[in-house]
Amino acid sequence: MTADAASAPVDKAGGTALAGPPARGPRARTGASYLRYSAGKVGGAAVSLLAVLVTSFFLFRLVPGDPVKYMTGGRQVSAEQLAAYRREFGLDLPLWEQFTSYCGKALTGDLGTSYQFRAPVIDKITEALPNTLLLTGTAFVLYTALGVFLGTRSAWRHGRLGDRLNTGLALTLYSVPSFWLGLLLIIVFSVGMGPVPGLFPTGGMESGGKEGFAYTIDVAHHLVLPVVTLVAVEYGQTLLVTRSALLDEMGGDYLTTARAKGLRDDLVRRRHAVPNALLPTVTLIFVNLGRTVAGVILVETVFSWPGLGGLFYQALSVPDLPLVQGLFFVFASSVIVMNTLADLMYPLLDPRVGR
Amino acid sequence: MNPQDQHGRGHPRAKNRRSRVLGLLAAAITLWAGLATPLDPAPQRAEAADGRKVLTVAVAQSVDSLSPFLATRLVSTSIHRLMYEYLTNYDPKDAHAIPGLATKWTPSADKLTWTYTIRSGTKWSDGKPVTAEDAAWTFNTMMTDEGAATANASYVANFRKVTAPSPTKLVIELKKPQATMAALDVSIVPKHIWQGVTDFSKFNNDKSFPIVGNGPFVLTGYKPDSYVRLEPNKDFWRGAPKFDELVFKYYKDGDAAVAALRKGEVSFVSGLTPAQSASLENQENIKVNDAPGRRFYALATNPGARSKDGKRFGDGHESLLDEKVRHALFMAVDRETIIDKVFQGHAVEGQGYIPPRFSTYFWKPSASQELAYDPAKAAQLLDEAGYKKNGDGRRVGKNGKPITYRVLCHATEPNDKAVGQYLKEWWGRLGIGVTLNCLDNVTDPWLAGTYDLAFDGWSVNPDPDFVLSIHTCDALPATPDDVGATDNFICDKKYDDLYRRQLAEYDPAERADIVKQMESRLYDTGYMNVMAYPNAVEAYRTDQIKSIQTMPEDAGNIYGQDGYWSWWSAVPAASGESSGGSGSTGVVIGVGAGVVVLAGAGVFLAMRRRSTAEDRE
Numbered sequence: 023m024t025a026d027a028a029s030a031p032v033d034k035a036g037g038t039a040l041a042g043p044p045a046r047g048p049r050a051r052t053g054a055s056y057l058r059y060s061a062g063k064v065g066g067a068a069v070s071l072l073a074v075l076v077t078s079f080f081l082f083r084l085v086p087g088d089p090v091k092y093m094t095g096g097r098q099v100s101a102e103q104l105a106a107y108r109r110e111f112g113l114d115l116p117l118w119e120q121f122t123s124y125c126g127k128a129l130t131g132d133l134g135t136s137y138q139f140r141a142p143v144i145d146k147i148t149e150a151l152p153n154t155l156l157l158t159g160t161a162f163v164l165y166t167a168l169g170v171f172l173g174t175r176s177a178w179r180h181g182r183l184g185d186r187l188n189t190g191l192a193l194t195l196y197s198v199p200s201f202w203l204g205l206l207l208i209i210v211f212s213v214g215m216g217p218v219p220g221l222f223p224t225g226g227m228e229s230g231g232k233e234g235f236a237y238t239i240d241v242a243h244h245l246v247l248p249v250v251t252l253v254a255v256e257y258g259q260t261l262l263v264t265r266s267a268l269l270d271e272m273g274g275d276y277l278t279t280a281r282a283k284g285l286r287d288d289l290v291r292r293r294h295a296v297p298n299a300l301l302p303t304v305t306l307i308f309v310n311l312g313r314t315v316a317g318v319i320l321v322e323t324v325f326s327w328p329g330l331g332g333l334f335y336q337a338l339s340v341p342d343l344p345l346v347q348g349l350f351f352v353f354a355s356s357v358i359v360m361n362t363l364a365d366l367m368y369p370l371l372d373p374r375v376g377r
Numbered sequence: 378m379n380p381q382d383q384h385g386r387g388h389p390r391a392k393n394r395r396s397r398v399l400g401l402l403a404a405a406i407t408l409w410a411g412l413a414t415p416l417d418p419a420p421q422r423a424e425a426a427d428g429r430k431v432l433t434v435a436v437a438q439s440v441d442s443l444s445p446f447l448a449t450r451l452v453s454t455s456i457h458r459l460m461y462e463y464l465t466n467y468d469p470k471d472a473h474a475i476p477g478l479a480t481k482w483t484p485s486a487d488k489l490t491w492t493y494t495i496r497s498g499t500k501w502s503d504g505k506p507v508t509a510e511d512a513a514w515t516f517n518t519m520m521t522d523e524g525a526a527t528a529n530a531s532y533v534a535n536f537r538k539v540t541a542p543s544p545t546k547l548v549i550e551l552k553k554p555q556a557t558m559a560a561l562d563v564s565i566v567p568k569h570i571w572q573g574v575t576d577f578s579k580f581n582n583d584k585s586f587p588i589v590g591n592g593p594f595v596l597t598g599y600k601p602d603s604y605v606r607l608e609p610n611k612d613f614w615r616g617a618p619k620f621d622e623l624v625f626k627y628y629k630d631g632d633a634a635v636a637a638l639r640k641g642e643v644s645f646v647s648g649l650t651p652a653q654s655a656s657l658e659n660q661e662n663i664k665v666n667d668a669p670g671r672r673f674y675a676l677a678t679n680p681g682a683r684s685k686d687g688k689r690f691g692d693g694h695e696s697l698l699d700e701k702v703r704h705a706l707f708m709a710v711d712r713e714t715i716i717d718k719v720f721q722g723h724a725v726e727g728q729g730y731i732p733p734r735f736s737t738y739f740w741k742p743s744a745s746q747e748l749a750y751d752p753a754k755a756a757q758l759l760d761e762a763g764y765k766k767n768g769d770g771r772r773v774g775k776n777g778k779p780i781t782y783r784v785l786c787h788a789t790e791p792n793d794k795a796v797g798q799y800l801k802e803w804w805g806r807l808g809i810g811v812t813l814n815c816l817d818n819v820t821d822p823w824l825a826g827t828y829d830l831a832f833d834g835w836s837v838n839p840d841p842d843f844v845l846s847i848h849t850c851d852a853l854p855a856t857p858d859d860v861g862a863t864d865n866f867i868c869d870k871k872y873d874d875l876y877r878r879q880l881a882e883y884d885p886a887e888r889a890d891i892v893k894q895m896e897s898r899l900y901d902t903g904y905m906n907v908m909a910y911p912n913a914v915e916a917y918r919t920d921q922i923k924s925i926q927t928m929p930e931d932a933g934n935i936y937g938q939d940g941y942w943s944w945w946s947a948v949p950a951a952s953g954e955s956s957g958g959s960g961s962t963g964v965v966i967g968v969g970a971g972v973v974v975l976a977g978a979g980v981f982l983a984m985r986r987r988s989t990a991e992d993r994e
Contacts, residue, residue: 087818091860093449103530104860106523110578138441140579149601205632213640224637225628230604326629328602336439 060366067362074354078347079124085341089113089137092340111137111343124347133351134344138336143348146333151315151352153227154329157322158314160245161252166307168253169260173303176261177268178291189262196258204251204324211247222247225326248325252318256310263306267299274298301372305364312360316353429621430949432922434936435634435643436625439602444582445564446518446525451937454562456605456625458941460590461564464493464512464547467939469928471736472839473885474559478512478591479547484883488554489537493547499614501567503589509541514568516549524578531843532561554881556888560840567591593618593945602627618945635916638663644921647936649914651721662920667723668927668934669734670913674727674792676710676906677833677865678703682826683853690857691826691866694782696764696774703903704748705758706830709803711750712908719795723914727907729896731841734910734929737885738841740893742900756807772808781810785822785831788815793832796908824860833865833905839939842880845895848905849873865904872898913937923950 090107108114112123127134133143172192176185195203214220223229223244232240271277272295280290319331330349337345368375438452445457462478479493495509516539518525519532526533533539538550549558570589574580582588587608588596593615594607605625609618626643628634635653637643639660649657654665679693696702712726725733729740742748759765764772764780771779784800786793797813804811814828822828835844846852850868854861872895879891899905913934917925926946927933935943 085818086816086821088820088824088860091820091824092818099531099862100534101855101859101861103526106526110523135579139439140442140444140447140581201630205630205636208633208636213636220640224640224642225630225633226626227603228600230598230600230606230624230626323629324633326602326627326633328600328627332602332629 056369059369063362063365067358070358071355074351074358075125075128078350078354079121082341082343082346082350083117085338085346087341089340089343093137128351133348136337136345137342138340139342139345143344146345147330147348147352150328150330150333153327154322154331155314156241157245157248157327157329158252158318161249161256162310162314164249165253165257166260166310169257170264170303172257173261173264174268174291174296177265177272177299178287178295180265180269180272185265189265192258192261195254196256198255199320200251200255200318201320201324203254204248204321207247207251208324225324227328244325248321248327251321251325260303260306260310264299264303267302268295271295271299301368304367304371308360308364308367309357312357315356430619431622431624431644432620432944432947432949433624433626433643433645434944435628435637435646437627437629437631437634437648439627440599440605442581442583443588443596443599444577444580445528445566446577447527447581449528452625455937456596456607457564458592459594459607459623459944460588460592460596461566462499462507462591463563463565464561465559466941467560467839467928469926469933469938469940469942470930472734472929472939473737474839478507478565482559484558488881488883489551491549491551491558493549495545495547496614497545499591500612501570501589501591502587502595502610502612503567503570505567505569506544507565507567507591508544509547510544511568512547512565513539513541514572515563515565518571518577519563522577524576527578529563532563554883556880556882557840557842560838560842562838565591593941594623602629613945615945619948620944623944638916638918641918641921645915645917645935647913647915649916651723651914654723654914654916657916662918663916664919666913666915666917666927666935668913668915668932669725669732669929670911670934671732671734671838671937672834672836672911673730673732673907674724674909674911675833676707676908677831678706678904678906679826679829679831679865680867680904682857682866683868684857684859684861685850685853685855688857691828693826694774694780694829696762696780697782697829699762700903701758701762702764703906705755705762705807706804706809707748707903707906708750708755708758709752709807710800710906710908711803713750714799715796715908719792719799720909720911723912724909725912727909729893730844730899730905730907731837731892731896732910734933735837735839735841736929737889738892738896740896742897746897746901748900748903748906752803752806759807766808770808771810779810780808781812782829783812783814785819785828786813786815787819787832788817790832792911796832823865826866831865835864841892845876845879845892848899849876867899867902867904869898869902872902920950923948 089111090104090113094104094107105114112120115123124134131144133147135141136143136146139146172188176188179185208224209215210218212220212222212224225244227244228237228240229244274295277290277295280294281287285293315330316334319335321327322329322331323335330352333345334349334353336342337349436452438450440448440453440456441450442448442453443456445454445461448454448457464477464479465474465482466477467473468475476496478496478499480496481494482491484491493509493512495512496507499507501507516533516536519529520526520536520539535552535555536549537552540548542548551558567589583599586597586599590596591610591613593610593613595610596605597608598604598606604627607623607625609620609623611617626637628637628643628646631648631650631653634643634646635649635657638646638657649665654667657663657665678697679691681689681693681698682691683689716722716724716726728742731738731740733739759772764774767773767779769779774780782804784797786797788794794813794815797811797815801811801813814822816822819831823831835847837844847862847864848867848869849863850870850873852861852863853866853868854863875891875895875898879888879895882888882891913936915935917935924947925935926942927935928938928940928942
């Protein structure tokens with residue numbers, strides 16, 4: 023017990039059970055400081071969100087191109103009709119008026135109407151969001167688990183053949199362009215090549231016309247190759263971060279102590295070393311989590327996955343200002359929210375943070 | 378996270394939980410592997426499991442709207458053609474107007490009233506009769522509701538009044554004579570369904586299925602960027618389509634679509650690159666269709682940007698105002714090389730403004746007016762125009778500076794860049810510099826007239842009125858701050874007179890003759906130099922599609938026709954010919970092996986973890 027306590031590099035919350043009567047003091051103080059800390063973080067996030075709201079309005083008005091001209095391109099339109107378009111989209115108003123109207127609406131949750139799809143931006147986003155989350159979420163869970171698992175193994179046996187193979191493979195896959203890998207997987211595992219049969223669909227999220235359980239299976243079937251592509255390209259990052267963080271901890275005295283206590287190597291690693299090495303990995307996990315919403319435009323394109331990435335590309339090419347603004351806001355806020363969550367979790371993982 | 382905490386708590390329970398979690402994980406892995414295996418190894422064949430013949434078309438463009446009042450993209454309007462009848466259609470052989478919903482159409486003597494006889498006895502897919510009132514309501518809605526005018530306002534701009542005196546009679550009164558009245562590409566929608574729409578600018582017609590229509594197909598399902606599904610209209614007056622289902626399936630990447638065609642997951646792919654078509658050329662059960670396209674690919678010259686109020690703007694090079702210079706530039710362009718090297722043979726050398734597939738209006742220059750490739754003559758013309766070479770071999774402008782033209786090109790268009798490199802070389806030999814200005818979005822400099830030359834191209838309709846109208850003075854912007862319909866600021870009185878004459882000429886042969894004179898005039902001015910007519914390269918599986926109507930009939934294309942001919946006429950291949958993918962035995966063995974390996978790995982992992990957990994006790 024004592025050895026264990028000593029082995030902890032940080033003493034959590036002043037030893038909850040050990041502190042007798044005066045326990046309330048420190049605990050209350052810690053609680054208050056955590057509150058203060060989180061209030062600061064949440065406040066900062068709110069300010070960032072507001073900044074994003076403003077930036078997204080002006081940023082995309084810098085993109086060259088006239089949405090009305092793009093949308094009427096190749097068609098017979100009169101000057102009156104062009105004016106009608108501008109009026110409908112509010113593009114005939116002065117910029118500041120467009121801005122105030124945009125802000126007013128955004129604060130009530132109305133992100134406007136897409137120029138090209140003539141549908142509320144919210145509808146277009148909520149239509150594609152679940153698709154993207156299904157793809158990137160599944161991939162995220164798998165590559166994080168794989169990355170942490172292999173990263174730990176690699177660090178523990180660093181310098182050995184297994185480690186070298188592991189990091190080598192991870193680095194290679196990490197540097198592979200995702201669309202190229204995706205296309206390769208389609209050619210080999212969808213169309214079939216040599217002895218390899220074409221097991222998976224070539225693209226899309228569903229075959230269509232299926233319902234219930236058959237639909238779930240159909241979607242899962244379509245999900246395999248894009249997820250494999252994402253996992254292959256992404257897990258290396260988690261692996262390397264976990265590995266290097268763990269390597270930093272490897273020389274720690276507390277590990278020697280744990281070993282001296284007679285603990286099996288597996289336990290020393292899992293119970294003592296990994297938890298202390300987790301902080302950088304947690305940061306990375308939350309950064310990746312924030313990115314899952316933004317989708318993965320290249321993988322979505324290669325696999326024709328109907329997600330947010332493709333929607334963003336289409337919105338930019340017009341430029342479909344309300345849709346671009348809406349998507350940008352959603353992307354940015356998911357990163358901000360996830361980073362804030364990470365900030366809020368640090369003190370729980372490592373009490374030195376936030377004191 | 379504190380090691381102490383972890384040691385302090387009840388181990389056995391934690392371990393039990395952990396092993397249970399691991400077991401679940403193993404099960405999940407097995408299940409996932411199971412899910413990964415197709416229950417039906419070939420779900421997307423021409424012939425589905427239940428024997429239905431499905432025609433699957435790979436598309437990339439997103440549907441902008443399923444409302445014909447809003448949709449402008451090719452994919453959407455092509456689908457509307459399948460769902461709704463237009464008044465008239467175009468003959469698949471030579472694209473002349475033929476009956477659709479209307480069986481006959483005649484103008485009055487004063488040319489201002491057109492009377493259409495509406496086909497009697499046809500029904501909407503919900504059983505209600507199709508009448509002239511539906512057509513009158515459709516046009517009137519477009520004329521009175523700004524939202525309903527979004528996509529097709531130009532068709533009704535010249536209409537004074539539209540009425541339906543009887544269920545089979547539609548009368549359209551015009552403000553001015555208009556020769557395009559047999560080319561009104563407007564979906565006629567069922568009044569009894571659509572009159573309930575409150576805001577046409579926001580109604581997308583994509584919430585309840587099947588969508589009531591009267592075309593050869595009925596739309597039964599739509600998921601954005603996933604699929605559009607249609608079933609045949611068994612009561613279609615021209616005869617029901619032969620496939621049991623038509624599916625437009627989304628492939629956002631061309632190479633993935635080609636892979637799907639190889640496998641047989643789709644029956645048809647369009648818009649192939651030269652490399653893709655070459656790779657499919659000798660494949661079993663695949664036919665590549667290299668058909669004449671409907672586009673022209675041109676080099677447009679800035680004639681000095683101006684607006685209707687007479688103001689000039691932009692900064693086009695002054696030398697280009699000289700016709701001799703424009704002609705010299707085009708004569709130094711080797712069209713044959715462009716076809717061979719840039720288009721790799723998948724294009725036809727350009728001549729007149731309208732592509733040869735529209736035989737009625739196709740025109741080519743006479744031997745005396747032709748600006749054939751002749752660099753020596755080009756140099757001579759430039760000398761004559763007074764743009765002589767200086768000591769460094771550079772041609773010098775009137776201001777004494779060497780001439781360098783800015784050529785506007787689309788960054789997304791590889792052909793522009795390739796041709797641009799050739800222009801640098803060819804015009805360089807003439808002593809003229811070229812700066813390629815390749816942009817993602819060329820609109821801004823284009824509208825501002827801040828370019829010298831630009832790569833240009835339009836898709837041409839069976840009725841050429843629109844592509845002709847964009848070069849009239851009337852299409853110029855009202856003021857420099859406005860946007861006009863003009864393509865590149867051409868304003869030529871002779872051309873405009875001809876344009877007005879063709880629009881009021883109701884005799885097809887006479888009108889075609891005037892249109893050819895316009896093309897001749899446009900050619901002579903040297904403002905629009907057509908370099909090529911790119912082909913439409915497509916491919917389909919012959920083990921799924923036995924036959925399909927191309928347009929024009931001889932060596933025509935399939936996707937994006939004027940009319941519903943291709944999908945309406947497609948005949949499924951006899952069952953049993955379907956190949957694609959691989960043998961089902963191979964699939965079963967492969968899947969079985971995969972499941973066994975993964976399940977084994979999962980169980981092994983779980984066992985191993987459990988044994989260490991027990992060790993720890």
